[in-house]
Amino acid sequence: MxxxxxxxxxxxxxxxxxxxxxxxxxxxxxxxxxxxxxxxxxxxxxxxxxxxxxxxxxxxxxxxLGVYVSADGVLIRGLLRSRVLSWREIARVRLHRTIHRLGPWEIESGRTVLLDRRDGETVNTELWEQGVDFHSRPTLFRAVYNEIQSHHTAANPT
Missing domain, CATH: 1.20.5 (Single alpha-helices involved in coiled-coils or other helix-helix interfaces)
Incomplete structure (x- = not known):
């Protein structure tokens, strides 16, 4: 890598x-x-x-902490471990609307960026719209999502 x-x-x-x-x-x-x-x-x-x-x-x-990209793939650095995925392993990059249920109520807690792998596994990138990096910068969250998606598209032109 x-x-x-x-x-x-x-x-x-x-x-x-x-x-x-x-x-x-x-x-x-x-x-x-x-x-x-x-x-x-x-x-x-x-x-x-x-x-x-x-x-x-x-x-x-x-x-x-965070998500790092290169021409070869994506590096997800968490608090306890890091994970590297090549762009070939990733089927798609998508936004996920997170909802928590508390009895009959649904509490929306923003969107996260997920990576769907070709083997069916879903990988959380730890990018959260309401997190410490994006809470007061909502347009930056969308720009980061678009950049990750464009890297994926460039690596997988099909």
């Missing part, structure tokens, strides 16, 4: 809010752990260093 992956959008500022929130949550976890177990000295430093390392790794992954 290609080495020249390009994310067809700039990440939203909401990612920094998520990273800040995670820092606060891990600081509270560190404080609670130290208090709960009456840690002192090296124990405090070990807990602080472990949780700081978790935060740094998590923040890096949050900044790298």
């Amino acid at each position: 290609a080495d020249n992956w390009v994310r067809p959008y700039q990440p939203g500022s909401g990612r920094w809010l998520v990273i800040a929130w995670e820092a606060f949550a891990l600081a509270m976890l560190s404080w609670a752990t130290v208090r709960q177990f009456d840690l002192i000295g090296h124990g405090v430093r070990v807990v602080a260093c472990l949780l700081a390392a978790v935060w740094v790794i998590g923040a890096w992954r949050i900044l790298q």
